[in-house]
Amino acid sequence: MIPAQFDYQAPATLEEAVSLLASDLDGAKILAGGHSLIPAMKLRLAQPQLLVDIGRIKSLAYIREEGDEILIGATTTHYQLESSDLLQRICPLLPDCAKSIGDVQVRNKGTIGGSLAHADPAADWPAAVLALGAELVLVGPKAERTVKAEDFFVDLFTTDLQPGEILREIRIKKPSGRFGQSYQKAPHPASGFAVVGIAVHLGLNDDGSCKAAAIGVTGVDVKAYRAKGVEAALSGTTIDDDAIAQASLHVCDGVDPNSDLYASSEYRGQLARVHMRRAIQAAKAKAQ
Amino acid sequence: MKLEGIHQLDAPRERVYQCLVDPEVLQRCIPGCERLEKTGDNTFAATIRAGVGSIKGVFNGTARLEDLREPEHLRIVVDSKGAPGFLKGSGDLDLEHAENGTKVNYSGDVQVGGTIASVGQRMIQGTAKMMATQFFTSLNAEAGTQAGEPPPQHGFFRTALRWFSGWLRNIFRKH
Amino acid sequence: MTNNYVGKRVKRTEDPRLIRGLAHYVDDVALPGTLHVTFVRSIYAHAKITGIDTSAALSTPGVVAVYTGQDVAGKIGPVPCASALPELKVPDHRVLATDKVYFVGHPIAAIVATDRYAARDAVDLVMVDYEELPVVTDVEQAANGGPVIHEAFGDNIAYKLTSGEGDIDAAFTAADRTVKQRILHNRLAPIAMEPRGVLARYFPGEEELTIWSSTQIPHLMRTQVALMIGIPENKLRVITPEVGGGFGSKLNVYSEEALLGWIAMQLGKPVKWIETRRENMQATIHGRGQVGDIEVGFKNDGTLTGLRYSVFADLGAYHQLLTPAIPTLTGLMLSGAYKIPAIQMNITGCFTNKMATDAYRGAGRPEATYVVERALDLVAAELGVDPAEVRRKNFPSPDEFPFHTATGLDYDSGDYETALNKAQEIIGYAQLREEQKKARDEGRLIGIGVSTYVEICALGPSQAMPAGGWESATVRIEPTGKVTVLTGASPHGQGQETSFAQIVADELGVNINDVTVIHGDTGVVQYGIGTFGSRATAVGGTAVFVAVQKLKEKAQKIAAHMLKADASHILFEGGKYSLQAAAAASATGVSEPVVPVGQAPAGALPEPETDGKSNLTIQDIALAAHLAKDLPPDTEPGLSATYFFEPKNFTFPFGTHIAVVEVDHETGDIKFLRYVAVDDCGRVINPMLVDGQVHGGIVQSIGQAMYEEVVYDEQGQLVTGTLMDYAVPRAKHIPNFELDRTETPSPVNPLGVKGVGEAGTIGATPAIVGAIVDALAPFGVRHLDMPVKPENVWRIINGN
Structure with missing residues (x-):
């Protein structure tokens, strides 16, 4: 400790910050809200030589509309996302996801960028940014580049961030047309992390049928992923209860669900299917 | 903790087997392996910088190859210690002929102790899975070359860059 | 006495400083030049130590000293165990491991450095060579031929004990039916919000050692630590500043306390150790940890004939202060709230490669209540009758008290049926059962759990206690009229600074703000036993109450003298002594003039203005007693009284808890729909404090029933080593509690109080598990082990 x-x-x-990070590629770590890194440091599981605190760069915390996009600065706190009227109006999945994270203290300090860059397999944000088809803006010593959320999560705690790069911004296409969103989660009773977390964005045709579904799943595998099987099964259906139930069965396609003291692989799979169904139903209800 | 899995490699069984008993190849394939020195017949001293993301620890220990039945089976027994705790275990690797290559079945038992055991409960399985995947991915690349050929450069440059920056840092710290 | 405070919801006087972060805990006590201590702890559950190399640690900048088990061997005595059981095996429990380690977290070396960071850095540099030994973590395996932990004993059985009264065989012969169940009591971590902490300072000239420790028992610790490190007890002062919760985990004397005191004496500098949360999980005592078989015999009409309980108690690797005694408390309470003619308990206490178990809120009684209440539910299920009715059938009636149990106790007072009726009324029991039926028909899984508990409090008569069961109090009135109360109880969150002040303020007729309750400093307070076992108010509060009576007797004499009347004619009312009406008329009304003694110097106390007064406040009298210019003959100056109260019996609070839950059949999630608790803790001094105790107790019950479990893997690694894995219930896991009370005074003490510190933890667990089991009754479930996790529930519903 x-x-x-x-x-x-x-x-x-x-x-x-970028140049400080470049000064010690192996030993420097970016500190934002510190709610993942500092506990690891207190246990001495992480022993960075240098902390580059970007939490004090005021211009990195923002939520704004620009053209057909929503731009979110990396150090925007969970609470700022949870309490944003703008997001509540145009992309309620984000506040919905934010309010499920940790507790008040965590939400007041923890940041969306920190959470995404840390890539905890049970963190909530990865599911949401996957479901929203977000793009992540990474800045390095030489250039800036944009990565799709889908390509960002590489493995357990491993992202596409290269040494020297910092996640600067999250860009999300403003949802348009008829749509509904929902985040459903089975929280671990101790940590509050997602045993299973399902983020659903459901685009509807005028007749109420499913135009396109984008679904992010966290907690189930070593990294967050898009539930492509569910999305495909849902697409074009009238999203009736049966279609939802059938589609939900695909949540663990190609995945061997994690197993730990709290939930076995089998039970986690069950939770994923149930919460998938409930998330789609909730998203549909909101789209009505 | 029990670990098991199946990995499909492209190279023939004999070549995969050769790689698995070659300390130089193993060092390149084991994620974070910084040192693997032969200390006797089929015994090695190893230093592994293992970890995921920002969570890392250095483990020092021994590895032993047992029950060698070329080209179908071997067992690796590992016993290591580091600041985050200890890590030991054994794993059986069974190599089978498969269409276009080799199927490796592995099953093992791993024990962890110390900090990682008491705080990393929900991560251990995932970490093991990830490291196994990394290992077999590298092994596949290695086995894709012929013995005596230069090794494939999987992640070589990044490793070298990190090593270099670490070396520089140490130099600066000393002065 | 007046009735301004007792029985009222007086706000805690402790809270403003606690809420505002102004209170001082051990870590807030800063002494110049303090050195910091960290511990090297075993990462193995069972191993030989073949070598310890401290040289690298010693050469680290900032490191002042490193002590190993060899360094302190023969200099610090063993960690004490106060339980005296027949043929108890007591391992030699050194403060630091010498040749072997027995559990993960076992301290091996202490590092002293100029700051906590240097001390922690050095931990990684102490090279310990281990030779691993076979590990035993399962208590039954430990009892039955598992690897032996303490070789000298030959096996892992620390003791076996059979207790109970009545002809148990006859009881089962007389039974029409029996039910049996294996029941697990999950091992729990107490998780006080403030971990343990010790600061020690030694003055070599005065030869005085002061230890600040976060403890529940400052005086007992002083005695024990003095014995351990060989300092005269009266040269050792133990101070407990603010204590952030104990729950029994600080009712102990640990290695660290003695070691820090000893190190301070070696180095002549203050040394501090603040436990980390990980150390707290590993090396502070755990609670519960029993597995046993309950068997109950009963008649077809539900009348109980006998109860048998055989239990394996997982003691851990060593005995801490009360480790072996805890399961014996289970044996005492196996009669529950019921008439059971014959009871037998067989305990097998076993060593395992884990941290010691000891007192955790309830300490042995939750285990008893849980098995008895679970058994009553099984009887009800077997007979197909309502669980509340089986309970009602077996209650002793109020006129059967004092009620003798087949466990050898005499329950002081009780009216169990009234509490049950009240709880049933509040929750609308009959209608609730109807609704449950309807809901089941609709496929909803709703369950109702009833627990009619009785517990044992006010520990206790000294005959039954290892180190005295009395409590002490001094009440004195200072010259300025402020009232000081010194209590030997050492409250650590219970709010006795408020409740004791309520008692004293009412008895003396003074404002509560004029009363200060001092505790937790052996240099200031007379010897006391401490706060545990729901004893502080019943025993410590009674000591305060009686001390006040003694003080008032003396004041009465002085008042009579000052009012020139016979003491029997003096009336004390509303904080004032006055002549009774009849006596006033016959009094001369002439008083001797006060002789002026010259101008009082600045800062001198004002003379009491008693001249011509027909009544005097107790504060007037206190000043007169202090100035002592005109006291009745043979009267000691000052106004102070001390009393040591020895209780004649325990007290037995009781009550009924009813939980209503709904289970999600797809996920196994459990949701509370209602929670009603009707508790009877005798007379209530402060209803708000009682509610708070009940709330906290139920929350910890919910923890045990649904979330908490200390898990060691087969290698003895503690896998629930942080609060990320060990699930303490949060606000969102807790339902709204509907609380009510009945009030049956205890005849054991003049206040009529019983105690309520642990009732919630004791009464609630079976109600919660009972409700979950009831919800799953359609699947043929009659019992589930704790913690009942959603996955287990889901597996039952889905038949796998």
Whole structure:
């Protein structure tokens, strides 16, 4: 519970942060809300040499509309997302997901960018950004690049972020037309992390049938993933109870669900199917 | 904790087997393996920097190959210790002929102790899965070359870059 | 006395400083030059230590000293066990491991450094060579030929004990039917919000050692630590500043307390150790940890004839202060709230490669209540009758008290049926059962659980206690009229600074703000036993109450003298002494003039203005007693009284808890629909404190019933090592509690109080599990082991 020695820098700009990070590619870590990194440091499981605190760069925390996109700065806290009237109006999945994270203290400090970059297999945000088809803007010493959420999560705690890169912004196409969204979660009673978390964005045709579904799943595999099998099965249907139930069965296609002390692989699979069905139903209800 | 899985490799069984008993190849394939020195017949001393994301630990220990039945079976027995705790276990690898290559079945029993056991309960299985996948992916690349050929450069540059920056840092810290 | 405070919802005087973060815990006590201690702890559950190399740690900058088991051997005595059971095997429990480690977290070396960071850095540099030994974590395996932990004993059985009264064989012969069930009591971690902490300072000149410790028992610790490290007891002062909860986990004397005191004496500098949460999970006692078989015999009409319980108690690797005694408390309470002619309990206490179990809120009684209440549910299921009715059938009636049980106790007072009726009325029991039927027909899984518990409090008569069961109090009135109460009880969250002040303020007729309750400092407070076993108010509060009476007797004499009347004519009312009307008329009305003694110097106390007064406040009298210029003959100056109260019996609170839950048949999730608790803890001093105790108790019951479980794997690794894995219930897991009370005073003490610190933890668990089992009754379920996790429920519903 007492971390090893480390250096600490609080740059005023993102450019400065990038160059600090480049000064020690192996030993430097970005600190945002600190709610994943600091516990690991206190256990000495993580022993970075240098913490580059981007949490004090004010210009990195924002939620705004630009053209047909929603732009979210990396250090925007869970609470800011939870309480955003704008998001509540145009993309309620984000506040819905935010309010399920941890507790008040965690939501006040923890950031969306930190959570995505940490890529905890049971974190909530990865499911939401997958369901929203988000793009992540990564800035490195030489250039900036954009990665699709789907390509961002590589493995357990492993993302496409290259050494020296910082996640700067999350970009989401403003949902349009008739749509409904929902985040359903089975939280672990101790950690609050998702034993299973399902984020659903459901686009509907005028006749109420499913135009397109985009679904992110967290907690089930070593990384968050798109439930393509469910999406495909749902597409074009009238989204009646039967279609939903049938589609939901595909949530673990190609995945061997995680197993731990709280939930076996078999039970986690069951939770995934049930919460998938409930999430689709809730999303549909909101689209009416 | 029990671990098991199946990996499909492209190379023939004999070649896969050769790779599995070659310490140089193993060092390149074991994720985070910084040192693998032969200390006797089929025994090795190893240093592994293992971990996921920002969570890392250095483990020092021994590895032993047992029950060698070329080209179908071997057992690896590992016993290591580090600041985050200890890690030990054994795994049986069974190599089968398969269409276009080799099917490797592995099953093992891993025990972890110390900090990682008491705080990483929900991660251990996933970490093991990930490391196994990384190992077999690298092994597949290695087995795709012929003995004596230069090794494939899976992740080589990144490793080298990190090593270099670490080395620089150490130099600066000393002064 | 007045009735301004007792029985009222007086706000806790402790809270403003706690809420505002102004209170001082051990870690807030800062002494200049303090060194910091960390511990090297075993990462193996069972191993030989073949070598310890401390050289690298010692050469780390900032490290002052490193002590191993060898360094302290022969210098610090063993960690004490106060339980005296026949033929109990007591392992030599050194403060640091010497040749072997027995559990994960076992302290091996203490590192002293100039700051916590340097000390922690050095932990990784102490090289310990281990030779692993076979591990035993399962208590039954430990009892039956598993690897032996303490070789000298030959096996892992620490003791066997049979208790109970009545002809048990005859009882089962007389039974029409029997039910049997294997029941598990999950091992729990107490998780006080403030972990343990110790600060020790030694003055070599004065030869005085002061230890600040987060403990429930400052005086007992002083005695034990003095013995362990060989300092005269009166040269050791133990101070417990604010204590952030104990739940029994700080009713102990641990290695760290003695070691820190000893190190302070070696180095002549203050040393501090603040437990980390991981250490708290590993090396602070756990609770429960029993597995047993209950068997109950009964007649076809539901009358109980006998009860047998054979239990394996998982003691862990060593005995802490009360480890072996806890299961014996289970044996005492096996009669529950029922007339059971014959009871037998067989305990097999076993060593395992785990941290010791000891007192955790309820301490042995929750186990008893749980098995008895679960058994009553099984009887009801077997007979096809309502579980409430089986209970009602076997209650002793109020006129049967004192009620003697076949476990050898005499229950002081009780009216169990009234509490049951009240709870049933509040929840609308009959209608609820109807609704349940309807819901079942609709495919909903609703369950109702009833627990009619009785527990044992006010621990206890000294005959029954390892180190005295009395409690002490001093009440004195300072010259300025402020009232100081010194209590030997050592409250740590219960709110006795408020409730004791309520008692005293009413008895003396003073404002509660004029009363200060001091506790937890052996340098200030007379010897006391401490706060545990729901004893502080019943025993400590009674000591306060009697001390006040003694003080008032003296005040009465002085008042009579000052009012020039016979003491028997003096009336004390509303905080004032006055002549009774009849006596007033016959009094001379002439008083001697007060002789002026010159100008009082600045800062001198004002003279009491009693001249010509027909009544005097107790504070007037206190000042007169302090100035002592005109006291009755043979009267000691000052106004102070001390009393040590020895209770004649325990007290036996009781009540009824009813839980209503609904189970999600797809996920196995359990949701509370209602929770009603009617508790009877005798007379209530402060209803708000009682409600708070009941709330907290039920929450911890919910924890045991549904979430909490200390899990060691087969290798003895603690896999629930953090609060990310060990699930303490959060606000969102807790339903709204509908609380009510009945009030049956205890005849054991003059206050009539019984105690309520543990009732919630004791009474609630069976109601919750009973409700879940009832919800799953359509699947043929009659019992489920705790914690009842959603996956288990889902598996039952889905038949796998």
